[in-house]
Amino acid sequence: xxKRIRKIAILTGGGDCPGLNAVIRAVSRSAIHDYGWEVxxxxxGFAGLIEGRFLPLTIDKxxxxxxxxxxxxxxxxxxxxxxYAKRKGLKVEYKDVSKQALRFFRSGQFDALVCVGxxxxxxxxxxxxxEGLPIVGIPKTIDNDVPGTERTVGFYSAVHTATEAIDxxxxxxxxxxxxxxxxxxxxxxxxxxxASGLAGGADILLIPELPFDLKKVYARVKxxxxxxxxxxxxxxxxxxxxxxxxxxxxxxxxxxxxxxxxGGIAHWLANQIEMGTDVETRATVLGHVLRGGSPIYQDRxxxxxxxxxxxxxxxxxxxxxMVGWGKGxxxxxxxxxxxxxxxxxPKNHPWIDACRSMGAIFAEAE
Ligand code: F6P
Numbered sequence: 001x002x003k004r005i006r007k008i009a010i011l012t013g014g015g016d017c018p019g020l021n022a023v024i025r026a027v028s029r030s031a032i033h034d035y036g037w038e039v040x041x042x043x044x045g046f047a048g049l050i051e052g053r054f055l056p057l058t059i060d061k062x063x064x065x066x067x068x069x070x071x072x073x074x075x076x077x078x079x080x081x082x083x084y085a086k087r088k089g090l091k092v093e094y095k096d097v098s099k100q101a102l103r104f105f106r107s108g109q110f111d112a113l114v115c116v117g118x119x120x121x122x123x124x125x126x127x128x129x130x131e132g133l134p135i136v137g138i139p140k141t142i143d144n145d146v147p148g149t150e151r152t153v154g155f156y157s158a159v160h161t162a163t164e165a166i167d168x169x170x171x172x173x174x175x176x177x178x179x180x181x182x183x184x185x186x187x188x189x190x191x192x193x194x195a196s197g198l199a200g201g202a203d204i205l206l207i208p209e210l211p212f213d214l215k216k217v218y219a220r221v222k223x224x225x226x227x228x229x230x231x232x233x234x235x236x237x238x239x240x241x242x243x244x245x246x247x248x249x250x251x252x253x254x255x256x257x258x259x260x261x262x263g264g265i266a267h268w269l270a271n272q273i274e275m276g277t278d279v280e281t282r283a284t285v286l287g288h289v290l291r292g293g294s295p296i297y298q299d300r301x302x303x304x305x306x307x308x309x310x311x312x313x314x315x316x317x318x319x320x321x322m323v324g325w326g327k328g329x330x331x332x333x334x335x336x337x338x339x340x341x342x343x344x345x346p347k348n349h350p351w352i353d354a355c356r357s358m359g360a361i362f363a364e365a366e
Contacts, residue, residue, distance in 0.1 A: 003111055005314060007038040009054065010114040012071040013045030013079075013121035017142045017154025018295035019303040020071035023116050025062040026307025027138075032059055035315055040108065044074040045117070046081045046124055050097050052104040067294045078256045081124060085255035092255055098131065105133060112314050114138060116153075119146050119342050120258060122322060126335040129320040136310045137322030137335060140303075142290055145189035145342035148333040149324030153306060156298035158185075158290040159195045162235075165286055166200030170233055177230035179221055179273055179281040183238055183266035185290050188247075190237045190345045192290070197235035198355050204232065205355055206269075208239035208247070209345045210364035217269075217363045218276040225279055232279075236269060238262040243365030263287070305330065 010027050012020050024041065031037040043053040055061075055073075065072055084097040105113065112134040115125040118141035129135045139146040142158035162184050173180040182202075186192040190207025197205040204220055206212045221232045239262050241247045250263035266283035273281045295303065302325070309323045309330055321332045345352070352362070 005035065005037055005111040007040065007108075007110050008112045008114060008311075008314065009040045009042050009105070009108065009110045010057070010073070010116065011042035011045050011049060012073050012075045012140075013115065013117035013124070014075060014077045015118065015141065015291060016070050016075050017140055017291050018069050018157035018293055019153040019299035020075075020116060020140060021065040021068045022295055022300050022303035023138055023140065023153060023307045024057070024072060025065050026304040027114050027311055028057045028062045029059065030308045030311040034311065040110070041073045044076050045079060045121065046101065047076050047079040048074075049101040049104060050079070050081055050084065052108075054108055066300060069293050069295070077120065077258070078253070080257045082127060083257065098128065101128070102131060102133065112136065112319070114310055116140055118143070118152070119340075122146060122335070122338055123340060125322070126338055129335045134314075134319040135335065136314055136319070138306045138310055139322060139324060142192060143186045143189055143342070144191040145187065145344070147339040147341065147343045148322060148337070149326060149331070151302060151325040153299055153303045154291075154295070155191065155195075156302070157293060157296045158192055159199060160296045161290050161293060162192060162196035162286055163199040165284070165289075166196060166202065166233060166235065169284060170200070173231040173233060176280065177225075179232045179234065179270070179277075179279050181234045181236060181266045181270045181273070181281060181283045183236050183263070183283065183285045183287075185287065186237045186239060187262060187342065188239045188344070189342050190240070193235050193237035193240070194345055194349070194351050194355070197360070198351050198358070200233070200235065201358070202233045202235040202355075203360055204234040205360055205362055206234065206236040206240040207345060207362065208237055208241065209347060210362045211241055211243035211245075212363040213365040214242055214272060214276065216361065217273065220361055220363065221273060221277045221279055225277075234269070236265050238265060240265055
């Protein structure tokens with residue numbers, strides 16, 4: 001028999017995104033209103049669980065946060081409880097501190113933990129769940145790349161921000177007859193570039209799933225110039241790379257489970273295009289702007305529905321799973337079945353076909 005729930009905790013882990021506060025609000029309100037549970041927040045993701053930093057979440061505390069970007073709980077994408085980096089003078093030592101996190105969880109007398117995060121957070125949730133922690137996961141990331149779900153909180157808002165930026169760059173590109181290269185985040189997946197490129201009417205889309213051929217990019221730019229449409233909009237994912245080449249790494253972050261930070265392809269590409277076509281080209285990197293701002297209504301709906309779904313599932317006695325969205329409905333996926341790594345864009349995705357039907361190209365190598 002599953003223990004009856006009286007008190008739950010919630011944390012947000014990994015990179016922030018619009019809609020995290022909407023999730024915190026939904027979990028807290030539904031837990032308090034529907035079940036009379038006590039709800040506590042854990043500060044800064046798993047770092048707060050390791051250090052026992054908890055704060056009570058009341059109806060008052062979560063009121064007015066639906067529209068706020070970021071997370072009132074704080075977050076980090078640097079803490080791995082199973083390989084925790086501790087500095088000792090100049091040396092860094094790695095320790096498994098998961099037992100310490102479990103001790104804090106038990107001494108707080110929590111009956112369940114809601115983990116809001118991306119693939120990294122879900123991989124930790126999976127391991128803690130195996131160690132006996134009653135967990136439900138809620139997927140979030142602007143990258144939309146969490147395995148097991150077709151949508152993640154934050155994605156729609158980032159697509160909206162990127163699309164608005166593309167619209168603005170369109171008019172200046174047309175006025176100056178230039179090529180505009182717009183770089184968006186997304187790590188190893190092309191979801192954000194694909195969706196914003198389609199919504200913003202890009203002429204060329206470059207995504208990691210389809211390594212590109214520079215010659216095809218040059219040919220399309222020249223063709224557009226010669227046809228009288230003297231500008232070209234290119235949306236490139238930070239993880240895109242030329243066939244036979246490599247992804248551009250901006251920096252490597254020390255002592256973390258995912259050390260590679262991508263970025264810089266737009267500037268490299270803009271140089272290549274100017275040299276290869278003689279058409280004036282500019283690069284814009286949207287970067288962390290994509291993670292900010294108020295969530296748009298699609299993310300508010302998703303965040304609120306995921307949050308309520310998580311508390312209802314816990315109330316029904318379900319543990320060790322992640323809520324998600326698949327084939328047009330809410331689903332749950334057992335954490336033990338979650339694949340590692342990230343969810344890539346399938347080459348036959350309808351958005352890819354729609355781009356091609358619009359006359360856009362991916363410039364993919366043969
Ligand atoms: O996973 C979300 C994300 O914003 C990626 O799109 C990006 O590559 C990465 O995080 C950037 O991380 P950081 O916050 O360490 O700069």
